[in-house]
Amino acid sequence: xxxxxxxxxxxxxxxxxxxxxxxxxxxxxxxxxxxxxxxxxxxxxxxxxxxxxxxxxxxxxxxxxxxxxxxxxxxxxxxxxxxxxxxxxxxxxxxxxxxxxxxxxxxxxxxxxxxxxxx
Numbered sequence: 001x002x003x004x005x006x007x008x009x010x011x012x013x014x015x016x017x018x019x020x021x022x023x024x025x026x027x028x029x030x031x032x033x034x035x036x037x038x039x040x041x042x043x044x045x046x047x048x049x050x051x052x053x054x055x056x057x058x059x060x061x062x063x064x065x066x067x068x069x070x071x072x073x074x075x076x077x078x079x080x081x082x083x084x085x086x087x088x089x090x091x092x093x094x095x096x097x098x099x100x101x102x103x104x105x106x107x108x109x110x111x112x113x114x115x116x117x118x119x
Contacts, residue, residue, distance in 0.1 A: 002027040009113030022096030030074040033099035038092035
């Protein structure tokens with residue numbers, strides 16, 4: 001059984017920063033690709049960032065490039081998302097997901113953490 005738990009969400013003014021974390025239990029974390037996604041009431045779930053098993057490959061949505069940074073610590077079974085220069089349009093529930101098959105189909109999901117950015 002693989003379980004994911006997000007933390008670090010909250011409220012911040014535009015231009016501020018937040019750091020999200022996702023802890024993973026069960027499975028083999030060091031072999032998983034990990035991704036961050038987000039969803040707001042008016043938008044479908046969208047891709048934010050992904051990192052491969054080693055941390056050597058990272059990809060970001062165009063909307064967050066230059067502002068967000070994804071990282072992982074395989075010794076702690078943790079993936080993080082550093083979010084800087086936040087904008088109101090970043091407001092969403094952020095989800096962590098694990099790709100156990102390294103096929104970009106995410107097999108396990110956390111319950112999400114709320115991020116609210118005010119102007």
